Amino acid sequence: MMDDGQKREYAILKRCEDAAVGDAVVGDAAVGDAAVGDAAVGDAAVGDAASEDVHTLLNNEITNVARKIVGDKNFLIPKHCLVENNKLFYNYHFQTSIIIFLENYIKGENNIRKNVIQYLEERYRNVVESLVLSPNGILNIQVKSEYIIGGFANFYHSFVKSGKSRHYRGDEEEEDKKTQLQKPFSKKPTVLLDYCGVNYAKHMHLGHLKSLFLGYAFSNIFRFCNFSVKSRNHVGNWNMNMAIIITFLILLSNHQKGCNLPMKWDRENEKVDEDKVNDKQTDTPTSIYFNDYESSTRHVSCDIKKESSIYFPVDEYLHMLSNLTVEGFYEKYKKLHYKHFVNLSLHTIDYMYKISKKLYSLSTSFQKFSKLILSLMYKNDAKVMALWDILRGSSKRENEEILRIFRIRRLVEKGERFYIKYVQKILQKMRDVNVLLHFRGKLCILLKKRETTSTQNGQYGDSSDDDSGSNPYRRGNSALSSKEKHYDIVDARDKMYQRASKGDIDFLKDNFSILTLKRGIAYTYAAIDIAAIYYRVYFEKANKIIYVVDENQKKHFMQVFSIAQFLSIFPEGTECLCVNYGFVLNEKNRKIKTKDISNNIFVKDIIKSYEQVHKNEKSKKGCNNFKNFYKPKYYQKVMLSSIIYSYVSVKNCKRQAIMDIIKDPNIEYMHIVNRYNEIFSTLRNLKKSDYFSLLNKRGKEMNIDHNSKKILLNILQFKHIVEKITYDYNVEKLCSYLFDLSQKVSNLPYKSIIKQFHLYLEEKKILNLLEIIEHSKGNKNIRKVAKNEFEGEKMLEKKKKNANCISTMENYDMFLTVIENVGNINKDDMKKNLSNEELEKVKFFVLNIILDVAIMQSYLFIVSKVFKMLNLHLVKFD
Incomplete structure (x- = not known):
């Protein structure tokens, strides 16, 4: 008979064994702050291991084992428990605190450490080299070199050197010949993005750019992941x-x-005293300052708020x-x-x-x-x-x-006027379900805010949800989903509705949110937005609609989504999302407003200021790292890209001061461009060489150093990082990823050798060298395996026809020099007959040089693709 403790241990082990078989994986992994996508199913995931990101594989299994141990199929894993880069042990790649979390979550259980390690070792024996538990409970993970090289070879073939016909899926199936790219992603549904949304009759100001740049980045990322994308600018034109x-x-x-x-109105100068229009007086014009790297201040006036003699x-x-x-x-x-x-x-x-x-x-x-x-x-x-x-x-x-x-x-562009004709359809749907309220000449709808309750792991869900307090659609604070329940719609059968219809305004304010849909003859913003959703779902066939707007519109879209859901506008599988970003603040650190008469910094004026600097700026001295960026032919591109990068490289929820965005070129952006140019000049003619066959066939023979492993693991994250943005909408993570990768590639061990001897490292020459090495090794073993002397001589003769002797090889002196300096083999010894061990050392050395070349090629590919996604200029210096 087993005691209670043994029974509990047996139950936990049994659940883990069930997960290893693959028939007990249930539910989706948490999305957003606590999620990594769908949990891996069975051993099939291991079969595709080489094509998957290590983070994804490990996080899926950490999610699975935690759910099995806790006994809750919907259990959410806190973000801090997922794998992260190892900060303590040099030879271990990742670490996770899942064991500490589970031991605190399940008090009194003594076998959690053993069960977690046993589960991971059995599930991913082909991926994990070693698991070591620190005394404090942190689990350290070392990944097998064979897995890393196999995954990198697949990445290199699928992305960097794919020879297939490739293209983006553009808006309305439009193809862009200049950016044709077929990506290794399955066909996805149609995504409609609503961004920019400027108002007519007013200048576009710098507050609009956040929506514009984020929305455009989303559109490029979704296209890269093979979604059909439709981008819409819902302008305020009515x-x-x-x-x-x-x-x-x-x-x-x-x-x-x-x-x-006034007669003196100067349209050419276009200067208006807006402060006086607002009944204000000012003696100090607002200006924009750009600080260059010499720490001097250059005053660039791009402001329209200067004093004017004209005052009407x-x-x-x-x-x-x-x-x-x-x-x-x-x-x-x-x-x-x-x-x-x-x-x-x-x-x-x-x-x-x-x-x-x-x-x-x-x-x-x-x-x-x-x-x-x-x-x-x-x-x-x-x-x-x-x-x-x-x-x-x-x-x-x-x-x-x-x-x-x-x-x-x-x-x-499809503005408010375009969607007006569909509002009547929406109002009729509301009449059919008795939710319209006629109140003081307006058509309104009454909404009741749902209460939210704190859930497991500090997230928030609706109090009416049944799933143990967890909301599977929550994507953090920056995104709202139409699948979430924000408001209840009050209909005519409700007793409170009957009292409200009598016109008691105080009662209405105390008990409801009142949303006006029609005021006099005019339809409101809310009514038009609901009509736009209807049109986009039924006419544009959008499966997912994403609005990119500032945090001020969060409540509006909570109400609009709730009404659309109540009216059953969304077919099954269709979702609306609102990605909210923090306010853009003006020079006084206040929200930039568009609906009043406040002064704003206009985009057109910033562009003019850059054009002026572009004409007058001369190459600077005193900063070797960045002086190229200030040359006239690069400066405008650099500044425009710096603005874009500054907007998209911060978290969506963060509020940004506009003066911090536009005053200087962005240092991270310039660092990445510098690193790209450095690698570009190092590779030269090797950029087009294809080393897939070497990586695929000889990858197991490579002796990879720890720094190169870290770079390779970073490269393997690329697909996962990009795909993740399609459901968590955090573009800044792509910026962080690229900046981190740019720092790591500077430490490649053979970079200087590649730059010096790039002419001799083309794939044909390297294949020839490796063939000769194999031939030389084979000569020493032929007589050992031959049945008699005659057969041995015949085999030697055949080998000689297939390859030249190593001493007569083209560029032999070059290889001698390289190997002597780096491979630690004496040149004089190379001219003699080398042992098989020495030849093997030469082969390892050559293969690792080629691995660095392939890493550099992959880095150039990743930078170029990320810059296209983010719409940044990839400046190539002379």
């Missing part, structure tokens, strides 16, 4: 923001001369409005001709928007006429729509120029 500008043009402009702005007071406009009657409005409307405004610049339009916004808040007459104009917009009035089209065209031209400069492609 409703009251446009109506107030059209109203301003009709009521307050000179129809004979166009816009009634809002009071004068208000006086004009006070004397305007309805008849006067119609008279102005009849005399209006849109051709007078065709040359309006966006700067002028932006100026008028700020004045109109002020007038709308101060004048009931202006409000009344603006609402009338809005009604004409909804009726597609010819004159009004002609003015709208002028505003749209001017905004689009400037935005497209910015997109061109930043090399943003395949971003299709």
Whole structure:
């Protein structure tokens, strides 16, 4: 009979054995902060080990063994328990604290250490060389060299030297011939990305760039992973923001001369005193400073907030409005001709928007006429729509120029006006389920916020969830999913709804979130967004819709997703996600706003400042590492890429100060470019050489040093790092990965040898050398294996025909020099007959040089692909 302790140990071991068979793996591994994707199933995972990332394999099994020991198929492993690079033991590659965690989680269990180690050793005996447990409970993992070389050979063949026809799957199946690439990924569903989302009639400012750069990086990464990608720019081109500008043009402009702005208005300089428009006074212009590497300060003015002698007071406009009657409005409307405004610049339009916004808040007459104009917009009035089209065209031209400069492609514009026609369909769905509330001339919907409860491992889920407090769709704080339950929708059968319909505003505020869908004639932002989801799911056939917006819109999308889910808009398997990023802060460390009249730093002005520096800047002296970046022909590319890298290389949740982003070239970006150029110049003609056959057939013969193993393991992470972004949306991890790899490749042992003797390391010459070495070794053994002297002589003669003697080999002197200096074999001894042991030493030496060449080739490949994904300039110096 077994005692209780023995029974418990037996049960744990039995669960581990079941997992090893592969028939007891259940559920998905946790996603996001606690996840590594689907758990590995059975021994099939080991069969594909060489094609998988080591982190993925080990983390899957750590997840599995923890679930088996705990006895919970949905158990979530904290992120800090997953494998990480070993910080303590030089010869061990990874470490994990899973044993410490389990011992604290299951009190009184004495065999956890033994069970975890036994499980991992049995599951991955072909991958793991050694497992060593530190006294403090940290498990140290050493990976087999054969596995590392096998995985690297597969990576090298699949990515670096694949000869297959390759292409990106572009928007609407569009192919880009310049970036054709067939990746070793299976075909995936359609992803629709919504990013940028600028408002018409206003300049694009630096706050918009976060969404633009993150969204574009996502689109490239999803394409690389073989998803079909559709990129959409959901611009704000409708409703009251446009109506107030059209109203301003009709009521307050000179129809004979166009816009009634002051005579001295200089469209060329485009300088507007926005502080005075806001009834503020300033004597200090805001400027942007760039600090160069010499620690001197160069003042580059790219600001539109300088003082101007032109000041047109809002009071004068208000006086004009006070004397305007309805008849006067119609008279102005009849005399209006849109051709007078065709040359309006966006700067002028932006100026008028700020004045109109002020007038709308101060004048009931202006409000009344603006609402009338809005009604004409909804009726597609010819004159009004002609003015709208002028505003749209001017905004689009400037935005497209910015997109061109930043090399943003395949971003299709579909604005609010496009989705308006689908709102009625959404409202009808709401009527069918009795959730619409008519309240004070508005159409509303009532929502009740769901309570969240703290769950295992400190995560948060809905209190109504049944899965032991764990939400499998949680992706951390930066992403929301439509599969999460944020709000309940209140329908007409609810008693509280009946009381709310009586118009008790205090009761409404105390008990509900009120979401307005229609105000007068105009549909709201929320209604249009729900209509856009409907269109994207049913007409664009999107399986996943991802919004890239700042943290301020988090609540909005929680409500929109909840309503869309309630209305059953999502087919099975379809998901909407909202990736939130931290606010971009202005020079005063305050949120950059777009909906008021606050001053912003515009993208167009930053670009102009770089162009000016590009024309005037001369090569600097005093900083050898980075002086190339300041040369005129590189400077603009460097600065534009530095801005992109600075935006995407920080965590999504982090708020960024704009002055920290634009003041200097990014050091990490410059370091990576420098390392790329260094490796590029080292390889020279070897960049195109293909060493796959050597790696594949002779990899087991390579004696890899520990630093090279670490680099190879880093390279093998590439596919996993990229794929992981498609479900955790943390682009900054790709930046960290590339920067870390760039630091490690500088320590390759044979880099200087490769640079010196690159002409002699082409694959054909190396294959010839190895064949000769094998021939020389074979000559010494032929007589031993031959049955008689005659047969031995015949075998020797055949060998001589297939290969030349090592002493007559082409470039023999070069190899003697290299081997003498690095291989520790005397040149004079090389000219004599070497022993098999000495020949084997030469072979190992040559193979390890070639391994370093293949590592460098892989590094160049990874840098070029990551730079394409992140849209960075890969500057190649002369």
